[in-house]
Amino acid sequence: MLIELGQHEEARLWSDKALERFPRDAELLAAKAVALARCGDTQGALAFSDSAIEERGDAPYVWLSRGKSCWRGKSRGPITALRRP
16 A cells, blocks of 8 residues: 555565564565565565565466566566566
């Protein structure tokens, strides 16, 4: 919700707090990836996205966040960006 409200830094802080309690939760890792991408940290976003895919690559939000992270950073081509790490 914070991401959608444009409060990207706040979303990053709350995702950090949630990940302290649930460090391997794929959807939290994915949410942190989107928050980082919106804050301009493309490399960090892709690293968290990779971790989310490794934890649970079958969850739809994990792949949605991957697309958002790659689109925001425009660091890879569309096909390469959506391949498993």
